[in-house]
Amino acid sequence: MMHDALHNIDLITYDLDGTLLDSAPDLALAIDDMLRAMALAPAGIDRVREWVGNGSRRLVERALVHAGARGPDSAQLDEALALFMQFYARHLVSNTRCYPGVMACLEAQRERGIAQALVTNKPSRFIAPLLEATGLEGFFSHTLGGDALAQKKPDPAPLLHIARALDIAPERAMMIGDSRSDVQAARAAGFRCLAVTYGYNHGEPIAALNPDHLLDSLEELV
Known part of the structure; x- marks a missing residue:
């Protein structure tokens, strides 16, 4: 049965560090x-x-x-x-690994036909090598690094850029991340927001930001 968070969602944008990869x-x-x-x-x-x-x-x-x-x-x-x-x-890839459940989640959304993109504040030059080394290449129609636009998360511009590129309305998109920058960017862009309880949120519990959905593992979206 599909998770409630995925209902009426045509696009998922993912954060990278602390969400997909423990870097x-x-x-x-x-x-x-x-x-x-x-x-x-x-x-x-x-x-x-x-x-x-x-x-x-x-x-x-x-x-x-x-x-x-x-x-x-x-x-x-x-x-x-x-x-x-x-x-x-x-x-770059000495010790970096995917979090449990990440691969299964990405594969499940690909099978459902949900568009998937990567929006990270990491410099663009590091994205492709990381995705290749961790087996995540090929899942994302678009990848956007922190130096790709004049603004980066928590500004909504990167999320809106992806939505426009794919011609998907923000209300049918969801941001998945681990930090307040992801939550703030999603809200400002009109995206729904799903936060994971692991990852890096400056030592603060992500639940305090009241995201639309909160998961302990992305495997819950399979």
């Missing part, structure tokens, strides 16, 4: 390598998990501030971001 271990490796290269103390995976979700530049800025670089200037932030990108390219 925090590799992000943490890259952040710690970056900090060491700048003679700063490493942060560790637990802190990095709380910083993920607003794009690479914000992740790097949070790491610098935590390490004692109060109010890092633009030049220092640019240097750190370049280092992070370099190290993350090396670690």
Whole structure:
């Protein structure tokens, strides 16, 4: 029996980090390598998990501030971001894995004929290698990285861009994510919102944001 969340849905847009993939271990490796290269103390995976979700530049800025670089200037932030990108390219798929139930969910929606797209704040250059390495390539008609448009989540622009590209009304679309950026973007775009209880939401329970649906596993949508 189809889950209630899928009724009258023609499009699902998915977040990537913390929703489909547990990528925090590799992000943490890259952040710690970056900090060491700048003679700063490493942060560790637990802190990095709380910083993920607003794009690479914000992740790097949070790491610098935590390490004692109060109010890092633009030049220092640019240097750190370049280092992070370099190290993350090396670690991209060292430890990153799909969450349980993800593959089954994607396959089920493909069989139902529901359009599926990926909307992430991760830089576009990393999306295809990640999808290929984790077996998720081929499920999405569109993928949109955080640097593809002038705005990124929680702005609704990326979601509306996908809806227009597929000629699907926002009220027949749903965003699936793990963080407040996903919930806020969905509401602003007129999408329904489904949140997962795992993932990275800056150390806060996602249930407090009252998404339309809340699941412990995407396998519940099979």
